[in-house]
Amino acid sequence: MTWFSSPDDVTGRLADAGYLADVATATTAFLAGRLEKPLLIEGPAGVGKTELAKAVARSTGADLVRLQCYEGLDEARALYEWNYSKQLLRIQAARGENGPTQGWDATHDDIFTEEFLLTRPLLTAIRRDEPTVLLIDEVDKTDVEVEGLLLEVLSDFQVTIPELGTVAATRRPFVVLTSNAARELSEALKRRCLYLHLDYPDAEREREIVTAQVPELDDAVARRLVETVVRLRELELKKAPSIAESIDWARTLVALEVRELDQAAITATLGAVLKHATDQDRAVRELKLRG
Secondary structure, X not given: XXXXXXXXXXXXXXXXXXXXOOHHHHHHHHHHHHHOOOEEEEOXXXXXXXXXXXXXXXXXXXXXXXXXXXXXXXXXXXXXXXXXXXXXXXXXHHHOOOOOOOOHHHHHHHHOOHHHEEEOHHHHHHHOOOOEEEEEEOHHXXXXXXXXXXXXXXXXXXXXXXXOEEEEOOOOOEEEEEEOOOOOOOHHHHHOOEEEEOOOOOHHHHXXXXXXXXXXXXXXXXXXXXXXXXXXXXXXXXXXXXHHHHHHHHHHHHHOOOOOOOHHHHHHHHHHOOOOHHHHHHHHHHHHHXX
């Protein structure tokens, strides 16, 4: 499958899917599909890293398989595990009421088959024949050991299951890894990927994104909203507002039928964009001081 024919094709198709990609994003996404290399995207939370993978899936008609990473993630949750309860039932059935009806070798071969295999996201994506986007989300939250597991998958797009052998992909998925840079990823993992850094867009670009997602928002309110978000990001907050939260704020203002984003409206709706009480208090003080 040819994912995209050119960077311009990426830009147009992602726009139709509701995602506005800049030149660097469109070019890197095109190369990820053409070269069949995983795409590692780093940047602050909420700048569109995960949404890019979803938009690629929407724009190409591919299915999305998502592995949400977290501390403590292991092979059984990422790759595969055996259905031990079902295996135990099969072993008990093989014994029969009057003792074993077959030897252990036969029983072993019987219980380590596809019938008892529980596939998790990585193996699911590799085994699919249909076009698939594999999203490995927030990979920086996993332990270093999980990166070792990913190396075989991302290098050769294959998985070795001791009881069954090596499972190789018949159709390589479009792989997107996202990272908020909570920790430094290994050089071995980075070498296997194309790299893209996404940051907060400039004000005009963010206004385009907000109005594309919330077309009902008055243009003057949209400009005031984006100006305010940019100012908020300049403050020393626990959590700077993301693009996703800018969009949430816009939807909040539309729901409340706000026609002018004045100081009172900002104060009343800050909960849509700032999620810490201390951040809200600081924002109210600073915005008043700075007009």
